Amino acid sequence: MSATQVDPRATQPFSAQDESPLASLAPEQIEQLGRELDALHDEVFADLGERDSRYIRSTIKLHRHLVLAARALLLGSRRKPLWLAGTASLSLAKILENMEIGHNVMHGQWDWMNDPDINSQSWDWDTASPAEAWRHSHNYEHHTFTNIRGKDRDLGYEIMRIDPHQRWHPVYLFQPLYNLLLMGFFEWGVAVHDLNGDAIRSGEKSKKQVVKELKAIGVKARRQIVKDYIAFPLLSRRGFKATLAANFTANIVRNVWAHSIIFCGHFPDQTYTFSEDEAAEETRGGWYVRQLLGAANIDGRPLFHLLAGNLSFQIEHHLFPDMPSSRYAEIAPRVRDICRRYGLPYNTGPLHRQLGAVHRTILRLAFPGGTPRPKPGPYRPS
Amino acid sequence: MPATRRRALALIRSFTSPLLPDDYLELINPLWSTRELRGRIERIERETPEAVTIVIKPGWEWPGHRPGQYLRLGIEVDGVHHWRAYSLTSDPRRPDGCITITPKLVAAGKVSPFLFGRVRPGTIVRLGGVEGTFVLPDPPPERLLFISAGSGITPIMSMLRHLADAGPLRDVVHVHCSRTSDGVIFAGELRRLERLHPAYRLHERITSRQRRVSPDQLDELCPDWRERETFLCGPTGLLEAMKQRWALDAEPARLHVEHFQPDAHVGDGERGEGGTVSFCSSGIQAASDGEQPILVAGEQAGADLPFGCRMGICHSCVGRLRSGRVRDLRTGRVHGQPGEMLRTCINAPEGAVELDL
Numbered sequence: 001m002s003a004t005q006v007d008p009r010a011t012q013p014f015s016a017q018d019e020s021p022l023a024s025l026a027p028e029q030i031e032q033l034g035r036e037l038d039a040l041h042d043e044v045f046a047d048l049g050e051r052d053s054r055y056i057r058s059t060i061k062l063h064r065h066l067v068l069a070a071r072a073l074l075l076g077s078r079r080k081p082l083w084l085a086g087t088a089s090l091s092l093a094k095i096l097e098n099m100e101i102g103h104n105v106m107h108g109q110w111d112w113m114n115d116p117d118i119n120s121q122s123w124d125w126d127t128a129s130p131a132e133a134w135r136h137s138h139n140y141e142h143h144t145f146t147n148i149r150g151k152d153r154d155l156g157y158e159i160m161r162i163d164p165h166q167r168w169h170p171v172y173l174f175q176p177l178y179n180l181l182l183m184g185f186f187e188w189g190v191a192v193h194d195l196n197g198d199a200i201r202s203g204e205k206s207k208k209q210v211v212k213e214l215k216a217i218g219v220k221a222r223r224q225i226v227k228d229y230i231a232f233p234l235l236s237r238r239g240f241k242a243t244l245a246a247n248f249t250a251n252i253v254r255n256v257w258a259h260s261i262i263f264c265g266h267f268p269d270q271t272y273t274f275s276e277d278e279a280a281e282e283t284r285g286g287w288y289v290r291q292l293l294g295a296a297n298i299d300g301r302p303l304f305h306l307l308a309g310n311l312s313f314q315i316e317h318h319l320f321p322d323m324p325s326s327r328y329a330e331i332a333p334r335v336r337d338i339c340r341r342y343g344l345p346y347n348t349g350p351l352h353r354q355l356g357a358v359h360r361t362i363l364r365l366a367f368p369g370g371t372p373r374p375k376p377g378p379y380r381p382s
Numbered sequence: 383m384p385a386t387r388r389r390a391l392a393l394i395r396s397f398t399s400p401l402l403p404d405d406y407l408e409l410i411n412p413l414w415s416t417r418e419l420r421g422r423i424e425r426i427e428r429e430t431p432e433a434v435t436i437v438i439k440p441g442w443e444w445p446g447h448r449p450g451q452y453l454r455l456g457i458e459v460d461g462v463h464h465w466r467a468y469s470l471t472s473d474p475r476r477p478d479g480c481i482t483i484t485p486k487l488v489a490a491g492k493v494s495p496f497l498f499g500r501v502r503p504g505t506i507v508r509l510g511g512v513e514g515t516f517v518l519p520d521p522p523p524e525r526l527l528f529i530s531a532g533s534g535i536t537p538i539m540s541m542l543r544h545l546a547d548a549g550p551l552r553d554v555v556h557v558h559c560s561r562t563s564d565g566v567i568f569a570g571e572l573r574r575l576e577r578l579h580p581a582y583r584l585h586e587r588i589t590s591r592q593r594r595v596s597p598d599q600l601d602e603l604c605p606d607w608r609e610r611e612t613f614l615c616g617p618t619g620l621l622e623a624m625k626q627r628w629a630l631d632a633e634p635a636r637l638h639v640e641h642f643q644p645d646a647h648v649g650d651g652e653r654g655e656g657g658t659v660s661f662c663s664s665g666i667q668a669a670s671d672g673e674q675p676i677l678v679a680g681e682q683a684g685a686d687l688p689f690g691c692r693m694g695i696c697h698s699c700v701g702r703l704r705s706g707r708v709r710d711l712r713t714g715r716v717h718g719q720p721g722e723m724l725r726t727c728i729n730a731p732e733g734a735v736e737l738d739l
Contacts, residue, residue, distance in 0.1 A: 115458070116456075
């Protein structure tokens with residue numbers, strides 16, 4: 001199944017309410033909004049300095065301490081309390097490494113530091129996706145063509161119907177089921193997704209390239225398997241099985257968490273998707289508006305945002321993918337103010353509500369039909 | 383690396399992948415990293431109103447240096463990591479195992495004002511390798527002439543300290559120029575050397591009061607200059623004048639010269655017409671008139687590019703060439719094959735160039 005199969009009857013808005021707020025803005029307004037957001041970006045970048053460098057360095061240190069603690073605790077994994085504490089610590093470490101560190105470093109958010117180690121080109125993460133392939137499919141394809149139906153392969157990840165504009169197919173009846181699988185093994189799903197099945201089938205991607213990328217996934221897979229399912233279990237000696245179970249659990253916990261946060265980023269009902277026509281000849285300001293309308297935030301406290309890799313500020317992240325994540329919370333009030341002044345929605349809500357909307361949509365759209373959900377109006381400060 | 387050590391490391395790495403064992407070791411002591419050499423700043427000593435000596439304890443893999451060589455130092459200033467090259471001023475056999483550099487304040491610069499006023503003992507720095515061919519031969523020549531001006535004293539100080547550590551200096555004439563009398567770096571130590579070593583003759587010149595030293599004064603200051611191995615370090619004007627004199631009147635091979643790298647200007651190679659650069663990662667387009675290296679052209683066009691020494695020595699700025707040809711500004715040579723890793727700081731485009739950066 002592919003996200004490129006857009007229902008031809010559904011390229012027009014279903015109703016007036018479904019119409020993108022982009023249409024309500026005059027070209028000059030869109031340009032003005034673009035200039036305001038450019039200025040906000042430049043303001044933050046001019047202010048980056050030691051405080052930010054300290055933040056990412058201490059986050060990286062925290063991750064490494066959590067790993068050391070987890071691995072040490074799991075040496076005694078046959079004892080229940082140690083197993084629990086070790087598994088919890090390892091899950092936290094993997095979440096931190098995946099979300100706040102890996103995703104954001106590989107976005108180039110910390111490249112301004114010119115540090116040879118904390119750099120998008122040299123960073124590698126503890127997931128199944130090889131860094132280079134992920135950077136292409138995520139940083140370039142998804143962040144450039146965000147929520148454009150038929151171009152953004154992250155819309156439903158080619159295997160799900162999450163937008164009523166997508167044509168229904170009987171295979172989608174199983175999507176609630178395979179979504180559960182994807183949740184648990186999300187990192188593997190992302191790795192395969194990076195291969196880009198469409199490009200392979202159309203011949204756009206050479207066989208040589210596919211083999212190269214498959215090999216890279218193989219290397220990543222081998223390293224994770226050796227580390228989590230052989231080396232550390234062996235180190236626990238008689239606790240081999242218990243440690244293996246702990247490591248497996250930590251990988252699953254990390255996958256479920258990443259899946260939940262990431263699906264909340266674009267899928268909650270109130271985000272907009274766009275036809276290729278709507279995004280054709282788009283200006284800088286228009287690009288910003290599309291990013292604003294296509295993303296959704298999750299409310300929470302600082303610890304929650306840290307574990308979410310600040311993707312709970314998905315809107316801010318999509319406006320400024322290269323901005324250090326620690327700055328998103330600081331600019332969020334300014335972005336909301338822009339939404340208020342231009343009459344644009346700012347989609348946010350608590351985790352249970354956003355996640356509920358995601359799963360409701362996945363269930364509903366497994367079946368034929370379905371219409372876009374009512375959208376919230378322009379942002380109003382509460 | 384012996385095969386057993388390699389296998390042992392591979393085994394340990396299977397526990398830490400994708401990180402390295404070093405990433406955990408450095409939590410205990412940052413100097414234990416084997417991936418890159420690091421040092422810890424121990425002390426900052428004021429030399430003159432415009433120069434400080436930074437005392438650095440290097441990690442245990444420090445390979446040592448030869449007197450006269452320079453160090454590439456990596457340091458973070460306001461969150462941004464910078465590379466700079468500084469002459470090492472210490473004797474390689476310093477008993478405490480520390481090394482020193484003695485930067486001069488460049489008020490408009492980024493790194494030297496930081497080293498001068500803000501850096502604190504305990505700061506961890508990167509040591510990017512020791513380079514340079516301006517070195518004292520081993521064994522040292524019987525008769526030596528040192529000519530230095532301003533901060534040109536720094537590599538020569540390492541040589542002097544090294545010689546003095548081995549025993550009494552044998553036959554050394556040293557001509558040193560400084561703009562003001564309180565601006566003489568290492569003044570106290572030079573005068574002490576003069577007192578302790580009768581065979582070390584120091585001629586100090588204060589150029590705000592006296593004439594700058596020039597080639598026609600050589601016969602008067604050091605009549606047998608032609609018979610000596612001469613080590614010369616200072617501003618370009620002085621170097622050029624002396625080089626001419628040696629070329630005309632003496633054996634040029636006996637004159638050893640250290641150029642401190644000029645800041646804005648890269649190399650003396652022949653210039654081309656320039657061209658355009660497309661940075662494929664950011665999609666930014668830049669243009670160079672043939673004088674600007676790719677790095678500078680890109681930065682002016684708003685690209686956020688990796689950078690380092692900006693003089694072709696540290697390879698921090700490399701990017702993969704997709705297409706096109708470039709000119710090495712140091713040699714004028716035109717080169718470039720698709721897939722080649724290019725240093726953006728010393729190459730200018732020669733026509734249209736595409737880079738994976």
